[in-house]
Amino acid sequence: MENSERFFQNKDCKFFPCHKTDDPENFNCLFCYCPLYALGDKCGGNFKYIGGVCKDCSDCTRPHDPANYDYICSRYDEIMDLAAKNHKES
Numbered sequence: 001m002e003n004s005e006r007f008f009q010n011k012d013c014k015f016f017p018c019h020k021t022d023d024p025e026n027f028n029c030l031f032c033y034c035p036l037y038a039l040g041d042k043c044g045g046n047f048k049y050i051g052g053v054c055k056d057c058s059d060c061t062r063p064h065d066p067a068n069y070d071y072i073c074s075r076y077d078e079i080m081d082l083a084a085k086n087h088k089e090s
Helices: 037-042 066-074 076-089
Strands: 048-050 054-056
């Protein structure tokens, strides 16, 4: 598979697919736990806050769309900056 490092699928996972999809054959499990979650309301995904506190990403498929691999990787500098900031504060 061309660009195989950009796509992984685990159909044996008991949660597969973890979000509703009309295209399970192209459901990408590579970012099973979304790296953008930590960016809060700046993640760019389809999320909502429950009770103003808990981020609910159950309607978001951004990390599971193979076309979004480059987008997610392009945000890693922000994630690393956030991690460094949190490390300094602890």
